[in-house]
Amino acid sequence: MKKYIIAGLLVWLPLAITIWVLLWLTGMMDGMFHGLLTALQTVLPVALGEALERLRHIPLLGAVVMVLILLGTGVFVTNIFGQWWLRQWDRMLSRIPIVKSIYSSVKQVSDTLFSSDGNAFREAVLVQYPHAGSWTIAFVTGRPSLEVAAHLPGEHVSLYVPTTPNPTSGFFLMMPRSAVHALHMSVDEALKYIISMGVVAPPPPAPPALPGGADPNRRG
Structure with a gap:
């Protein structure tokens, strides 16, 4: 029985963890979306605020909207006008006390880690x-x-x-x-x-290719 339980656990555990991570991501995006709706409701007329309230109950709408916002932001900041606007935004935040210390530090780390031109975590x-x-x-x-x-x-x-x-x-x-x-x-x-704590070992490195395309593993 123990053998079968472990075998079943190995089948369902990766799926359960994957679903848990996806639910956590969608929950975080929904929270950001609900915060955005709350901010809009405070500045928009009551009629529009009631219409926005109905959007809270649509499943996965928050995740879809946040992905679209990220995509649109990425498209915007990759052109010349978007880059100029981003520089102005950075300059404005860098003048606010306390905020400038946090923002500049986080931006420098994120640019280093996620930039395609960076060398962090490359080796x-x-x-x-x-x-x-x-x-x-x-x-x-x-x-x-x-x-x-x-x-x-x-x-x-x-x-x-x-x-x-x-x-x-x-x-x-x-x-x-x-x-x-x-x-x-x-x-x-x-x-x-x-x-994986050493359980999932990487494959061995491929042997160097021999001149003329010969197989290094071939004997004789």
């Missing part, structure tokens, strides 16, 4: 952490700043060591380049390896 490496003889997977996020690098002997790299099974929390380290071992696995494969 998975193997390092000794938290002590010698204990190894873990980390991600190279860049190099120490000039002020910090001036106090470090030799070449160092900045690393992010995620925790498992939740990789959104972790530790920021600066280690000598010589103590960092590059891995062939991709960032996605390394994240799966970390989240």
Whole structure:
């Protein structure tokens, strides 16, 4: 019986977690949509406010509207006028006390992580952490700043060591380049390896191709 229960759990658990994540995302989008409706109801006439109230009860409307808003915003800010408007928006927020500290920090991190031109999380490496003889997977996020690098002997790299099974929390380290071992696995494969606590191992790297297209695994 235990064998069959575990087999059934392995079938339904990934589906249940997938549904839970999707429900969490749609719930978050619905909450943002309801907040937008509440803000509009405070400035619009009563008749329009009552019409907007009926939109709250349409299933998945909030998720659809928020996706369309994100899509429209992305299309808008990728043209010349949208980029000019975005610069003005950033300049305005950077002049507001308290807000400018939070906004500028979050924007700098998000631009670094999600920009296609950034180098964050582009390489998975193997390092000794938290002590010698204990190894873990980390991600190279860049190099120490000039002020910090001036106090470090030799070449160092900045690393992010995620925790498992939740990789959104972790530790920021600066280690000598010589103590960092590059891995062939991709960032996605390394994240799966970390989240699964080592259960889902990445595939072995493909052998180098031989001259003339010969198969390196062929014998004789």
